[in-house]
Amino acid sequence: AQTVTQSQPEMSVQEAETVTLSCTYDTSESNYYLFWYKQPPSRQMILVIRQEAYKQQNATENRFSVNFQKAAKSFSLKISDSQLGDTAMYFCASLSSGGGADGLTFGKGTHLIIQP
Amino acid sequence: ETGVTQSPTHLIKTRGQQVTLRCSSQSGHNTVSWYQQALGQGPQFIFQYYREEENGRGNFPPRFSGLQFPNYSSELNVNALELDDSALYLCASSFGTSGGYGETQYFGPGTRLLVL
Numbered sequence: 242a243q244t245v246t247q248s249q250p251e252m253s254v255q256e257a258e259t260v261t262l263s264c265t266y267d268t269s270e271s272n273y274y275l276f277w278y279k280q281p282p283s284r285q286m287i288l289v290i291r292q293e294a295y296k297q298q299n300a301t302e303n304r305f306s307v308n309f310q311k312a313a314k315s316f317s318l319k320i321s322d323s324q325l326g327d328t329a330m331y332f333c334a335s336l337s338s339g340g341g342a343d344g345l346t347f348g349k350g351t352h353l354i355i356q357p
Numbered sequence: 358e359t360g361v362t363q364s365p366t367h368l369i370k371t372r373g374q375q376v377t378l379r380c381s382s383q384s385g386h387n388t389v390s391w392y393q394q395a396l397g398q399g400p401q402f403i404f405q406y407y408r409e410e411e412n413g414r415g416n417f418p419p420r421f422s423g424l425q426f427p428n429y430s431s432e433l434n435v436n437a438l439e440l441d442d443s444a445l446y447l448c449a450s451s452f453g454t455s456g457g458y459g460e461t462q463y464f465g466p467g468t469r470l471l472v473l
Contacts, residue, residue: 245399276461286400286447286464332399336462344390344402344415345449345462 243268243335247348254323255356261308262318262351264333274336275309276345277318281329289331292316320353328355359384361450361465369471370438378433378468380448388453389431390462391423394445406431407453435470443472 244267254260266275277289292300292309299307304324308317320327330352334345362381370376382389388407392400402415406425420436429450435442446469449462 274461278464283466284445284469285466286449288461288463291461334399344392344405344413345400346402347399349397349399 243270243273243337243346245333245335245346245348247333247351249351250349251352251354253354253356256323256325258323259319259321260323260353262320262331262333262353264316264318264348266314266316266333266335266346268314268335268337270337272337275307275316276334276336277305277307277316278332278334278347279327279329280332280350286332290318323355325355325357327353329353361448361463363446363448363465363468365468366466367469367471369473371473372438372440374438374472375434375436376438376470378435378446378448378470380431380433380450380465382429382431382448382450383463386450386452386463387429388451388460389425389429390449390451391431391433392447392449393417393442394447394467396444400447403433438472440472443470445469 246265273294275292279287290302304321306319330350332350333348364379390405391403394400405413409425422434425431445467447467448465451460451462
C-alpha cells in the first residue's frame with residue numbers, strides 16, 4: 242500500500258513570491274509515478290506536473306518544478322512568480338506502475354493562498 | 358479534444374436510496390477511475406474500469422458498483438445510501454495499453470452528492 246503525507250494544511254504568500262509545498266510518500270514499489278494536482282474552488286482537479294520515479298531529472302512545467310528526492314521519498318512542488326490564479330488546494334499523489342490498478346493515492350492537500 | 362464530463366453536477370438523496378452518477382471519458386481514453394472526496398480530504402480510489410471490466414478496486418463495500426460502456430463512458434452506482442456517502446465524486450480518464458498502469462489521469466468536474 243502507498244501513503245502520501247502533506248504536512249502543510251495551509252500556506253499563504255504574496256503575489257510574485259516563490260513558494261514550496263512539501264510532500265512525502267511511502268511505497269514498496271520499485272517503479273511508480275508521482276503527481277501534483279491543483280483543485281481550485283471550481284472543484285475540477287487539474288494536473289500540474291508528473292514525475293516518473295525512474296527518472297532522476299526533476300520535472301518542470303513553466304513556473305512549476307519539483308524537487309524529487311527518491312532516497313528520502315520526498316516530492317516537493319516549487320511555484321515561482323506566484324499568481325493570484327494559483328490560489329487553490331494542491332494535492333500530491335502517487336501511482337503504482339506494477340500489477341493491479343490501485344488508483345492514485347492522494348495526500349490530504351495544502352491550501353495555498355496567494356495574496357495580492 | 359473533449360475533456361472529461363460528469364453528470365449531474367449536484368444531487369440530493371435520502372438515506373437508503375440508490376444513485377447513479379455518469380462520466381464521459383476524454384476522447385481517445387479507454388480507462389475510467391472513480392474517486393470519492395469527502396469534505397476537507399484528498400480523493401480516495403473507489404475502482405477502475407478498463408475495456409468494460411473492473412480491473413482494480415479500493416476499500417469500498419460492494420454497494421458501490423460500476424459499469425463501463427463500449428464508448429468508454431462509465432457509471433457509478435451506489436445502493437443503500439448512507440449519510441457518510443455525502444461527498445464529491447470524481448471521475449478520471451486515461452489511456453491504458455494494459456489496464457491503467459502509470460498513465461496520467463485527467464479529471465472531470467465532479468458530482469456533489471448530499472445524503473439526508
